[in-house]
Amino acid sequence: xxxxxxxxxxxxxxxxxxxxxxxxxxxxxxxxxxxxxxxxxxxxxxxxxxxxxxxxxxxxxxxxxxxxxxxxxxxxxxxxxxxxxxxxxxxxxxxxxxxxxxxxxxxxxxxxxxxxxxxxxxxxxxxxxxxxxxxxxxxxxxxxxxxxxxxxxxxxxxxxxxxxxxxxxxxxxxxxxxxxxxxxxxxxxxxxxxxxxxxxxxxxxxxxxxxxxxxxxxxxxxxxxxxxxxxxxxxxxxxxxxxxxxxxxxxxxxxxxxx
Amino acid sequence: xxxxxxxxxxxxxxxxxxxxxxxxxxxxxxxxxxxxxxxxxxxxxxxxxxxxxxxxxxxxxxxxxxxxxxxxxxxxxxxxxxxxxxxxxxxxxxxxxxxxxxxxxxxxxxxxxxxxxxxxxxxxxxxxxxxxxxxxxxxxxxxxxxxxxxxxxxxxxxxxxxxxxxxxxxxxxxxxxxxxxxxxxxxxxxxxxxxxxxxxxxxxxxxxxxxxxxxxxxxxxxxxxxxxxxxxxxxxxxxxxxxxxxxxxxxxxxxxxxx
Amino acid sequence: xxxxxxxxxxxxxxxxxxxxxxxxxxxxxxxxxxxxxxxxxxxxxxxxxxxxxxxxxxxxxxxxxxxxxxxxxxxxxxxxxxxxxxxxxxxxxxxxxxxxxxxxxxxxxxxxxxxxxxxxxxxxxxxxxxxxxxxxxxxxxxxxxxxxxxxxxxxxxxxxxxxxxxxxxxxxxxxxxxxxxxxxxxxxxxxxxxxxxxxxxxxxxxxxxxxxxxxxxxxxxxxxxxxxxxxxxxxxxxxxxxxxxxxxxxxxxxxxxxx
Numbered sequence: 001x002x003x004x005x006x007x008x009x010x011x012x013x014x015x016x017x018x019x020x021x022x023x024x025x026x027x028x029x030x031x032x033x034x035x036x037x038x039x040x041x042x043x044x045x046x047x048x049x050x051x052x053x054x055x056x057x058x059x060x061x062x063x064x065x066x067x068x069x070x071x072x073x074x075x076x077x078x079x080x081x082x083x084x085x086x087x088x089x090x091x092x093x094x095x096x097x098x099x100x101x102x103x104x105x106x107x108x109x110x111x112x113x114x115x116x117x118x119x120x121x122x123x124x125x126x127x128x129x130x131x132x133x134x135x136x137x138x139x140x141x142x143x144x145x146x147x148x149x150x151x152x153x154x155x156x157x158x159x160x161x162x163x164x165x166x167x168x169x170x171x172x173x174x175x176x177x178x179x180x181x182x183x184x185x186x187x188x189x190x191x192x193x194x195x196x197x198x199x200x201x202x203x204x205x206x207x208x209x210x211x212x213x214x215x216x217x218x219x220x221x222x223x224x225x226x227x228x229x230x231x232x233x234x235x236x237x238x239x240x241x242x243x244x245x246x247x248x249x250x251x252x253x254x255x256x257x258x259x
Numbered sequence: 260x261x262x263x264x265x266x267x268x269x270x271x272x273x274x275x276x277x278x279x280x281x282x283x284x285x286x287x288x289x290x291x292x293x294x295x296x297x298x299x300x301x302x303x304x305x306x307x308x309x310x311x312x313x314x315x316x317x318x319x320x321x322x323x324x325x326x327x328x329x330x331x332x333x334x335x336x337x338x339x340x341x342x343x344x345x346x347x348x349x350x351x352x353x354x355x356x357x358x359x360x361x362x363x364x365x366x367x368x369x370x371x372x373x374x375x376x377x378x379x380x381x382x383x384x385x386x387x388x389x390x391x392x393x394x395x396x397x398x399x400x401x402x403x404x405x406x407x408x409x410x411x412x413x414x415x416x417x418x419x420x421x422x423x424x425x426x427x428x429x430x431x432x433x434x435x436x437x438x439x440x441x442x443x444x445x446x447x448x449x450x451x452x453x454x455x456x457x458x459x460x461x462x463x464x465x466x467x468x469x470x471x472x473x474x475x476x477x478x479x480x481x482x483x484x485x486x487x488x489x490x491x492x493x494x495x496x497x498x499x500x501x502x503x504x505x506x507x508x509x510x511x512x513x514x515x516x517x518x
Numbered sequence: 519x520x521x522x523x524x525x526x527x528x529x530x531x532x533x534x535x536x537x538x539x540x541x542x543x544x545x546x547x548x549x550x551x552x553x554x555x556x557x558x559x560x561x562x563x564x565x566x567x568x569x570x571x572x573x574x575x576x577x578x579x580x581x582x583x584x585x586x587x588x589x590x591x592x593x594x595x596x597x598x599x600x601x602x603x604x605x606x607x608x609x610x611x612x613x614x615x616x617x618x619x620x621x622x623x624x625x626x627x628x629x630x631x632x633x634x635x636x637x638x639x640x641x642x643x644x645x646x647x648x649x650x651x652x653x654x655x656x657x658x659x660x661x662x663x664x665x666x667x668x669x670x671x672x673x674x675x676x677x678x679x680x681x682x683x684x685x686x687x688x689x690x691x692x693x694x695x696x697x698x699x700x701x702x703x704x705x706x707x708x709x710x711x712x713x714x715x716x717x718x719x720x721x722x723x724x725x726x727x728x729x730x731x732x733x734x735x736x737x738x739x740x741x742x743x744x745x746x747x748x749x750x751x752x753x754x755x756x757x758x759x760x761x762x763x764x765x766x767x768x769x770x771x772x773x774x775x776x777x
Contacts, residue, residue, distance in 0.1 A: 003534045016262045059335045076577045159488040160495040199719045201458045229677040236678040318594045418747040419754040460717045
């Protein structure tokens with residue numbers, strides 16, 4: 001038996017009669033597509049995935065508030081990924097292996113999410129955002145367009161855990177960068193073009209265009225003053241001045257526009 | 260073919276003739292239930308799970324010291340989870356996706372464990388403990404009843420890795436809270452109702468009812484003095500004074516009893 | 519139906535006619551072995567694995583630069599693991615569940631990799647290296663022989679993310695130890711027999727035989743001066759003086775040789 005073929009549903013996959021697949025959709029071996037799923041044209045679902053996973057109420061009462069799960073066209077969902085009913089993913093979505101996307105996640109176009117990242121639901125991810133591996137995006141988080149979130153970053157939401165009187169999602173504004181292993185405390189906002197250094201604990205808002213580092217994080221200057229470590233670039237931030245790979249025309253500010 | 264149906268074993272699942280399933284048990288598509296597994300009534304096993312995974316000796320010599328894997332009644336085990344032979348899970352257990360629970364894990368009743376958490380075995384988790392996503396509980400750890408462990412917390416056990424002369428598990432006492440990305444060093448004890456702040460490195464015991472923060476962690480006052488960040492609550496710790504969702508009557512101390 | 523049998527390919531597994539399996543190879547239920555995979559004698563592939571996963575170009579253009587995926591003899595690959603075409607794994611490899619190994623990963627003999635670790639490709643791992651759970655090894659990293667990398671360690675490679683003008687992999691030299699939750703910044707080198715304490719942010723090279731701790735990491739003495747925490751050992755580092763389990767004769771320096 002063929003192990004994989006682009007443009008076809010593998011015979012071992014289970015696709016609900018209540019799911020809607022566009023043209024030229026691929027579904028890998030041993031994947032499960034539940035009721036209420038809509039998948040756009042030319043999208044690839046890898047093997048061992050679950051799309052349209054029911055929410056917790058289903059296991060408790062046999063039904064689920066959320067009824068639909070929408071995945072855009074031209075997307076690539078890699079193996080062992082779980083996407084819940086109640087999630088909405090825009091066109092051109094691409095993710096690594098074993099990603100979890102829960103109900104109420106609203107994801108723009110051209111977004112990439114790395115292996116084992118966990119989107120806890122009731123959150124929004126803007127167009128062309130790049131989330132690397134193992135990021136944990138808590139409920140009520142806002143991640144705007146063209147941001148970068150690196151491995152093991154956690155966006156928290158509970159100011160005094162455990163509680164349920166008031167959850168406060170954190171926000172990452174357009175073009176901001178959060179480096180590996182950092183934690184954003186509940187309700188903090190990382191401003192446009194700001195940079196959070198690796199392993200920082202961000203306890204206060206980060207103004208636009210500033211660098212913060214440390215635990216707790218403190219201001220470390222303007223992003224424009226970050227010096228290139230290998231001397232080949234005049235300046236490295238704002239990053240759209242030196243890195244534009246993978247973005248369509250017009251999505252990033254023109255080089256020099258923000259510096 | 261149906262993609263999922265509560266109360267039935269999916270035709271694509273593999274269930275050993277040497278496994279014992281209670282009444283009204285659900286087993287999802289493409290799951291494997293090995294020999295020696297006992298599953299209580301009304302429990303749901305999601306898709307792509309492995310229950311009764313053999314221990315390392317099996318791959319080396321073809322047999323395994325551990326012979327049984329027990330899962331209580333009314334539990335929900337989500338997709339892609341692996342539970343080893345030699346693990347014992349109490350009634351009302353609930354977990355996220357891709358959880359790993361190894362041999363010698365003894366888990367009480369009403370416990371919840373989040374997506375991708377890794378319980379390394381030879382450890383105990385008390386009743387109604389709440390472990391969030393991606394926690395890593397090393398061998399010989401003790402997590403008592405009604406505790407909270409947040410994402411990416413690591414409980415270590417080797418005082419000078421690598422070694423095997425003496426492993427020292429860490430402990431988290433009743434009602435204690437360990438916030439996201441913290442590390443408990445080998446042998447440390449987090450006392451009852453204590454609070455470990457986010458991204459703390461806990462190198463010494465934390466007395467009952469105290470807050471610690473930082474790397475290495477230092478004392479930051481009594482939990483009763485933590486001020487509510489949004490002003491809607493008189494006090495936030497001990498947390499059972501303001502949060503009781505999901506606990507049966509009598510499990511938590513009455514409000515005000517410990518403050 | 520049998521749920522697992524050593525030495526045989528489970529009837530539910532999909533094995534490409536273009537894959538080559540040695541003698542006495544086990545393939546677990548619901549695993550997929552794609553074209554171009556070569557698996558050595560006596561190796562066990564667990565259930566729900568994907569071996570020979572195509573690289574990103576395949577999803578974009580239907581073909582893949584990398585054509586082969588080689589796994590040595592006497593290896594154990596646990597369930598839900600994904601190994602890409604273009605990866606080369608030596609004999610006696612052993613890994614936990616849900617490991618990801620991407621194209622261009624060159625892995626020596628006798629290596630162990632823990633559950634959910636993510637090897638991002640274009641990197642090398644030396645003989646008998648031990649990577650624990652959830653480690654993240656960025657592209658261009660070099661992990662030499664007989665090293666130890668503990669849970670949630672991240673080896674980064676981009677000096678000013680996002681960029682693509684110059685990636686700088688980090689290196690861990692022979693016998694070095696990197697403790698849990700530490701981050702190695704781009705291009706740093708951890709010297710032979712050095713020790714990086716838990717939750718350290720390593721921003722500069724660590725000389726051979728030194729201990730560093732903190733964020734950013736600072737020197738904390740010679741490894742030979744680390745005092746045994748439970749008093750049963752005269753000295754604990756260099757670790758081959760007190761720990762030799764699992765290494766063949768001649769691989770580690772004789773006790774006392776380096777201290």
